[in-house]
Amino acid sequence: MQKIARLLFALFALLALQISPLTAQNYSGPVPIQDFHRHHGYDPIYTFGPVAEGDTLAWIRFRGSVTNGPWYTGSNIMSWITGPVTDQSFPANMVFRTGDRMRLTIRDNGNVGVNTFLPEQLFTVSHPDLPVIRFDRSNGGEMDFELYNGAGGNLFFRGGADGFGPGLSNFMVITSAGRVGIGTDAPDYELHTVGNTHTSGDFYGRLHIDDHSAGPEDGPDTYIDEAYFELKQRATLNVTDGIGDLGGLLTLGPGLTSHDHQLFFAENGIFHRHDPGNDAAWSSDWEKLLTPQDLADMGTENFLAKFTADGLGDSQLFDDGTTVGIKTSTPDTNYDLDINGNTKAGGNLDVTGQGHFDGKVTIGTTFTDGDHSLYVAGSAIAEELFIKLESAWPDYVFENEYQLKDLSEVESFIGENGHLPGMTPAAQIQTEGLTLGESAMQQQEKIEELFLYVIELNKKVEKLEMENAELKKKLKGKK
Known part of the structure; x- marks a missing residue:
């Protein structure tokens, strides 16, 4: 009789243990809890059998009765073990579905994925055609924005007034190569803008300005039909007369048959060279643009001397602030203008004061034979001679x-x-x-x-x- 009683007690205890996890519910109290317990059977010695990797911990289904079947699952939540089970813990994820499609995954490492079982980052959106994150104002009448992962791995930032999909305009793109385009979907450079650009802070690197209206842009190192401003090594450019390791380089390439020009800003002044062939060969030498102080240091007071260090310069003009000389660096101080060479006037020549000529004078003729001082073609009239x-x-x-x-x-x-x-x-x-x-x-x-x-x-x-x-x-x- 005692053996039968013990057996019945054990059976009731086992039944209680089997039923309790399935029916235990707490609906009241400071923290109401709904528990779902998963095990692999019961053993009198080891109690519940432990779970293993891959086991489903729980599956909550939200179902309703339909005409053609007893029950239809509208949505469900599932959790299963995703890694090794230790004595005290195990990793598990959670998946949310609607209908028969997975919509959201929360992995054991905290990564959240939309439309993917394996989100690789903290928040991952996956879609075979339209992987989009949308920011939409529910009140309408405002700009809507999207982050869109397009073909080729390009990320687009686009928006519009209550638009969607193709109805939105692309504002910016980051390509799979890391290039950023603003106003263009196919940037050719690390930062490629089409339209006006304004920078109020510091700017580092090379500034490349291309004539977009003239056709396809040239490469970033061609120096053709474009403008550059960049920081360059002086030795690399072979600016031998410059001082300092670095300097600013301004390159202007008008294109066609126009000469290209470069200005290098060194510590001791500005240097210039040009490319007569418009092919970025830069065969000409660097020449310094002289300042009044440079001219004073060279022993000349010519304010107009350029490119060379002599007293006259390539301009063939001399100006010391008092007297102007053309083709002479020592103009006669008795005159305001001293010309060393031939002079031609296409218009009228008015002389208010006195005129002095050391050589021959011709009027209406180029005939100068003989030792005459005045040659006149035509008649002459005078009140007194x-x-x-x-x-x-x-x-x-x-x-x-x-x-x-x-x-x-x-x-x-x-x-x-x-x-x-x-x-x-x-x-x-x-x-x-x-x-x-x-x-x-x-x-x-x-x-x-x-x-x-x-x-x-x-x-x-x-x-x-x-x-x-x-x-x-x-x-x-x-x-």
């Missing part, structure tokens, strides 16, 4: 040493040559011309000679008149 000759004026005719030709000699010369002695013949005037001074001298000489002939003739007339008077007197006495 004053001629002052450096050679002797014909007053020498009145000197005692002057040999006045006899009229018979003059007559003979005229007969042989067809012009007066000492006068330029007509044929020579037609071919060579005649200076006004020379003409005046010749005419003055002939006038003075003519007076001498008249005086001599007058003496002969007076002598004849005296002789005639004496003859008349003698003839009258004989009557």
Whole structure:
């Protein structure tokens, strides 16, 4: 009888242990708890059998009766052991489903995954077509935004006014290569913007500005049709006259047949070079842009000297603040402008003061044969013309040493040559011309000679008149 009683007690105890985990519920108290206990049977010695990796701990199903079947599961929550079971603990995850599709996973390490059983990060969103995280204001009328993992592993930031999917506009993209694009879905560089850019803080690295309107962008190292500003090693650029290891480099490449230019900002000034072939060969040497202090240190006061250290410079202009020289570094201080070379004026030339010319002057002609100082093509008009000759004026005719030709000699010369002695013949005037001074001298000489002939003739007339008077007197006495 005692054995039967003990057996019945053991059976009731086993039944109580089997039923208790399934029916134990706490619905009241400070912390109401609903427990789900999983084990592998009961043993009088070892009590409950321990769970193992892969066991389902619990499966909560939310079900309802439908027409074509007794029950339909609308959603469920499941948890199972995901790792080794120790004496005191084991890892487990939790999966949330709606219908027959997994929607959310919480792994034993705390990673949360949407649409994935194995989230690799703290929060992972997975979808074969539209892996999107959306930020939507429920009141409407506001901008909506999405994070979208597009084809090729590119991450897009897009938004729009209550739009969705393709209706949104892409604002920024981060490619799988790590490039960031703003205003473009296919950035070619680490940061590629299409549109205006404003930076109010510090900027580090190379600034590359390309002419996007001219077509596809050139590579970041071509220096063609673009502008750069960057920090460069002076030795790398071979700026031998510069001081300091580093300097700012400004590169301007207008493109086409235009020359490319570079400015290097060293500690001791700005250096320039250009590329005449527009191919970034940079075959020209670096030349320093001179400052007034540089010019003073070089011993020149030319404010306009550029590129070279001599007194004049490649500009061929000299300006010391008082006198300007063209093609001369020592302009005459008596003048405001000193030109060492030929000068051509395409417009009018007005001279208010005096004009001085050391060489020949031409008006309306380029003919400069001979030793003349003024060459004029065409007529000239003047209210008064004053001629002052450096050679002797014909007053020498009145000197005692002057040999006045006899009229018979003059007559003979005229007969042989067809012009007066000492006068330029007509044929020579037609071919060579005649200076006004020379003409005046010749005419003055002939006038003075003519007076001498008249005086001599007058003496002969007076002598004849005296002789005639004496003859008349003698003839009258004989009557």
